[in-house]
Amino acid sequence: MKKKPVDQLSPRVARAEHALLGAEIAAHDRAYYQDDAPTISDADYDALRRRYNALEEQFPELLTAHSLSAKVGAAPSQKFAKVRHSVAMLSLGNVFADEEVYEFVARVKRFLGLAEDAPLAFVAEPKIDGLSCSLRYERGALVQAATRGDGFEGEDVTANVRTLADAPKHLRGDAPAALDVRGEVYMRHEDFKTLNLRQAEAGKPLYANPRNAAAGSLRQLDAAITASRNLHFFAYTWGEASELPAQTQTGMLAFFEKAGLPVNPLAKRCANADEMIAHYRLIEQKRATLGYDIDGVVYKVDDIGLQNRLGFASRAPRWAVAHKFPAERATTILRDIEIQVGRTGALTPVARLDPVTVGGVVVQNATLHNEDEIARKDIRIGDTVVVQRAGDVIPQVVEALLDKRPANAMPYAFPHICPACGSAALREMDESGAADVVRRCTGGLICPAQAVERLKHFCSRLAMDIEGLGDRQIELFYKQGIVKNPADIFTLQKRSARGAFDLTRWEGFGETSVRNLFVAIEAARKPALNRFIYALGVRRIGETNARRLARHFGSFEALRAAALTDDGLAEINAIDGVGAVVAEAVVDFFREAHNETVLDELLAEVAPQPMEAVAASSPVAGKTVVFTGSLERLTRDEAKAQAERFGAKVAGSVSKKTDLVVAGPGAGSKLAKAEELGIEVISEDDWFKRTGQE
Numbered sequence: 250m251k252k253k254p255v256d257q258l259s260p261r262v263a264r265a266e267h268a269l270l271g272a273e274i275a276a277h278d279r280a281y282y283q284d285d286a287p288t289i290s291d292a293d294y295d296a297l298r299r300r301y302n303a304l305e306e307q308f309p310e311l312l313t314a315h316s317l318s319a320k321v322g323a324a325p326s327q328k329f330a331k332v333r334h335s336v337a338m339l340s341l342g343n344v345f346a347d348e349e350v351y352e353f354v355a356r357v358k359r360f361l362g363l364a365e366d367a368p369l370a371f372v373a374e375p376k377i378d379g380l381s382c383s384l385r386y387e388r389g390a391l392v393q394a395a396t397r398g399d400g401f402e403g404e405d406v407t408a409n410v411r412t413l414a415d416a417p418k419h420l421r422g423d424a425p426a427a428l429d430v431r432g433e434v435y436m437r438h439e440d441f442k443t444l445n446l447r448q449a450e451a452g453k454p455l456y457a458n459p460r461n462a463a464a465g466s467l468r469q470l471d472a473a474i475t476a477s478r479n480l481h482f483f484a485y486t487w488g489e490a491s492e493l494p495a496q497t498q499t500g501m502l503a504f505f506e507k508a509g510l511p512v513n514p515l516a517k518r519c520a521n522a523d524e525m526i527a528h529y530r531l532i533e534q535k536r537a538t539l540g541y542d543i544d545g546v547v548y549k550v551d552d553i554g555l556q557n558r559l560g561f562a563s564r565a566p567r568w569a570v571a572h573k574f575p576a577e578r579a580t581t582i583l584r585d586i587e588i589q590v591g592r593t594g595a596l597t598p599v600a601r602l603d604p605v606t607v608g609g610v611v612v613q614n615a616t617l618h619n620e621d622e623i624a625r626k627d628i629r630i631g632d633t634v635v636v637q638r639a640g641d642v643i644p645q646v647v648e649a650l651l652d653k654r655p656a657n658a659m660p661y662a663f664p665h666i667c668p669a670c671g672s673a674a675l676r677e678m679d680e681s682g683a684a685d686v687v688r689r690c691t692g693g694l695i696c697p698a699q700a701v702e703r704l705k706h707f708c709s710r711l712a713m714d715i716e717g718l719g720d721r722q723i724e725l726f727y728k729q730g731i732v733k734n735p736a737d738i739f740t741l742q743k744r745s746a747r748g749a750f751d752l753t754r755w756e757g758f759g760e761t762s763v764r765n766l767f768v769a770i771e772a773a774r775k776p777a778l779n780r781f782i783y784a785l786g787v788r789r790i791g792e793t794n795a796r797r798l799a800r801h802f803g804s805f806e807a808l809r810a811a812a813l814t815d816d817g818l819a820e821i822n823a824i825d826g827v828g829a830v831v832a833e834a835v836v837d838f839f840r841e842a843h844n845e846t847v848l849d850e851l852l853a854e855v856a857p858q859p860m861e862a863v864a865a866s867s868p869v870a871g872k873t874v875v876f877t878g879s880l881e882r883l884t885r886d887e888a889k890a891q892a893e894r895f896g897a898k899v900a901g902s903v904s905k906k907t908d909l910v911v912a913g914p915g916a917g918s919k920l921a922k923a924e925e926l927g928i929e930v931i932s933e934d935d936w937f938k939r940t941g942q943e
């Protein structure tokens with residue numbers, strides 16, 4: 250539900266919403282800080298906090314000593330002795346947009362009475378996603394360690410922290426008489442994985458993420474358990490100090506490092522907001538390969554004297570801010586579960602969600618993987634679910650939030666019949682007798698969903714590569730009944746000429762696109778054998794196996810004939826890299842009567858070219874080609890694949906052995922080298938002509 254802007258609320262309604270929100274946030278704080286088991290995503294929590302702060306900004310009378318804005322976290326849990334922080338452990342303000350970084354810098358300068366263009370250095374460092382901890386060193390010796398707790402009072406975790414290799418019991422070199430070193434305790438991804446495996450083996454609950462695992466591991470009453478968890482620590486700030494060994498944040502980080510405390514290697518001094526943002530981008534790029542979770546970048550005024558002048562405003566310092574990464578997890582409502590039927594009949598459950606932004610992208614569909622996963626996570630329609638998007642992978646539903654489950658939500662019954670054709674959908678047994686995780690439609694050739702998926706596969710880039718016949722067009726042609734099997738594609742033009750239909754009148758098609766489509770179809774009549782075999786969509790025949798079959802048999806007729814003889818199975822099985830399961834799938838395919846008809850019809854239209862024949866007849870066969878500069882019509886992968894299809898070898902650098910250089914705009918040293926060696930250089934367009942593609 251969209252909330253009314255705060256400036257449109259009456260004071261009475263605002264007060265009521267503020268109170269309700271306050272209670273909700275407090276409950277989430279307890280779940281997060283005390284139970285290490287948050288029930289909402291960070292993004293949703295931040296949204297609640299933002300709304301709460303906006304209410305207080307609009308209605309300042311709501312900002313009292315009871316306000317959550319005056320508190321950080323939650324009161325410490327009962328099981329540990331309490332430690333009062335002599336200098337409070339506060340939180341950080343968040344920003345999300347670049348613009349807010351410029352505003353932060355301007356605000357700091359204004360506060361300090363500096364001119365807009367006055368120099369002012371900051372330190373940008375990763376925001377580690379763990380739990381903050383204060384380590385007290387007296388005369389260089391570790392004497393106490395405490396969690397943040399509510400910022401004023403934390404938990405005594407000294408015995409636990411003593412088990413961390415990253416928390417030295419003695420500082421190296423000269424140390425102040427008393428110094429609270431503050432930083433983040435965190436768990437690395439690999440250790441998190443191992444821990445959850447161990448938990449699962451022991452039948453114990455799994456940790457939701459490395460941060461919860463770190464918190465749960467540090468807050469163990471038995472320090473031996475903490476010791477077994479391989480926790481790590483980065484030092485990044487300090488609390489009480491009898492004297493400071495440096496005048497800047499950079500200097501303090503250098504001191505920590507010299508003293509033997511781990512410091513994050515990505516901390517960098519920046520001269521202005523542009524440099525800070527550039528460093529943020531760099532850290533964001535490295536994020537996936539760090540091996541531990543970070544959720545943003547913290548910017549801090551470098552000069553400690555200035556930090557002191559800036560001081561704190563309620564929860565957070567004025568001299569620092571967290572620039573958060575866009576959330577990559579969010580919660581939303583699961584509206585429906587739809588079953589997609591793939592080319593080989595696999596039934597895949599897809600979640601239809603209320604649109605939600607995850608990591609900067611609007612997500613409406615997410616995979617639920619398979620039947621077992623839905624059951625294991627007990628995901629039901631109507632549930633509030635956590636959706637995750639990691640990098641470029643398909644978004645996935647991670648879990649359902651049980652406390653938000655509607656009373657009438659029923660466990661999901663995975664269909665046992667194919668939603669597309671009504672045939673039975675079964676889980677095959679593997680060799681060991683265990684049921685496969687995938688349930689498959691047994692409708693095979695009568696299943697329209699499988700037929701459409703097979704056609705899509707047939708036309709796809711690595712198969713017949715028919716431009717203009719994308720998923721949308723295939724679905725339409727299938728539905729309209731003009732393309733039911735692959736051979737129909739090649740008779741489209743003839744049938745259209747006879748007046749069976751007029752594509753140019755169809756929505757989304759014009760004269761030009763229809764002409765281009767027919768040209769593309771004509772160009773596909775002589776596919777390389779391996780591509781043709783792959784395009785048939787035989788189970789277990791991917792690109793590699795298709796190439797093995799093509800190379801072994803040399804022609805399609807030879808493959809087909811072999812598959813139909815008694816020795817066929819053995820012959821295919823004997824091909825290097827091809828096993829019995831694959832051989833059986835090939836033989837089954839050719840022995841299926843319907844496939845025979847489809848193949849005969851198709852072979853009346855197309856003539857697969859033996860790989861060698863394609864290569865040998867091409868003017869670039871046997872040549873060594875180098876692609877350089879930016880190509881406009883081909884990706885690098887495509888260029889390489891094309892060259893190989895025409896029997897050429899692709900090299901990465903120009904040498905005396907190079908026969909041909911294909912140069913696009915911006916070509917530099919490789920082009921120069923080719924000219925120096927007198928090697929033929931052609932353009933990308935020339936390449937298409939030379940290889941007979943135009």
Ligand code: IVH
Nearest residue numbers: 339340341374375376377381485486547566
């Ligand atoms: S400086 C006065 N630096 O983020 C607070 N905090 O949201 C100074 N955090 O409580 C904190 N990485 O637990 C600082 N490089 C970093 C950090 C960092 C993670 C955590 C810390 C803090 C929370 C605020």
